[in-house]
Amino acid sequence: MKPVIEISGLHKSYGSFQAVKGLSLTINQGEIFAILGPNGAGKTTTVEILEGFRAADSGVVSVLGVDPTIKGKAALAWRNRIGIVLQSTQDTDDLSALEAVTHFATYYSNPRDPLEVLALVGLSDKSNNRARALSGGQRRRLDVALGIVGNPELLFLDEPTTGFDPEARRAFWQLIKQLRDEGTTIVLTTHYLDEAEELADRVAVMNNGEIIEISTPALLGGRDGAKAIITWREDGVIKSAESDAPTQYLIALAERFKGEIPELTIRRPSLEDVYLSMIGISGMGENK
Known part of the structure; x- marks a missing residue:
């Protein structure tokens, strides 16, 4: 696959604070690549460097074959090929949705086509409404419309579904998949782990300025072969345990209870469980 983004040995500090520490990664054409991490992990700094809004201290960065710090007409030509959906923008408050996209x-x-874009984000019936009159979720959809109207080769999405209701989120996910299927490469930062699992072809987990792991959501942190998580109620308390032999564990529990096990559940670790473990926050574990 053709690389769209290539980073090698990226460093960025603010005074004595190292925001990004020797980061290296490659993002390929036509994939949805999610960057996950807690606040302060270095996600925003990394993405701002990729977008050309911030300069690295050292390292090599290539986005669509171009150094994002490029200036002049070459920079304009490069920006013509990318789309950016920021967390929020107030630049279009006095314009209608259609005027803003146009x-x-x-x-x-x-x-x-601006009308096509408004239809894609579910704002056709709000095309003549001023941006300031839109609800929070509708305004977020307008932000997305502004990011994709340029028909970009590469799209940066920063927390794109903040403020969306569940139905709107699902519709937006279908839009993102459609853009990916049309060949758009998408870099996604999100705090919604279900969103990353639904959309991302690969995910990178960052913490303390470094990448911990890059993998598919299904394989991240070895979750495909992880121990099963078993929970049940005993002595009025929900208890849990992890086991790589859940059938034998259940047999022992059933013998202990002399039959049915109260409120029994069995599952493999979710992406959220694995993510929290990777960044050093304890999830579910042994509690016999």
Whole structure:
């Protein structure tokens, strides 16, 4: 697969604080790549460097074959190929949704049709409403519309579904998959682990300025071969245990209870369980 983003030995500090420590990764064309990590992990700094909004202290960064710190006409040509959905923007408050998307479309050489974009994000019926009059979730959809109207090769999404209700989130996920299927490479930062699991082809977990692991959501942290998590109620308390031989564990429990085990559940670790363990926050464990 063709690399769209290549990073090698990236460092960035703010005074004595090392925000990014020797980060290296490759993101391939046509994939959805999610970056996960707690606040202060270095996600925002890394993405801002990729977007050309912040300069690295050292290391090599290539985005669509270009150094993001490039200036002049070459920078404009490069920005014509990327789309960015920030956490929030207030620049279009006095414009209608259609006016805002139409205005942003003029910045690009090969934009999508603004009406088509509004339909994609579910704002067709709000096209004549001013941005300031939209609800929080609707405003977020407008932010997404502004990011994709340029028909970008590479799209950066920063917490894209904040403020969405469950139905809107599901619809947005379908849009992102559609963009990926059309060939758009997508870099996603999100605090919603279910969103990363649903969308991402690969995920990178960051903490303390470093990448802990890069893998698919299904394989991250060895979760495909992880121990089963068994929970039940005993003496009025929910207890849990981890076992790589859950059948034998259940037989022993059943013998202890002389029959049915109260409120029994069995599951493998979720992406959230694995993620929390990787960043040093305890999840479910032994509690006999």
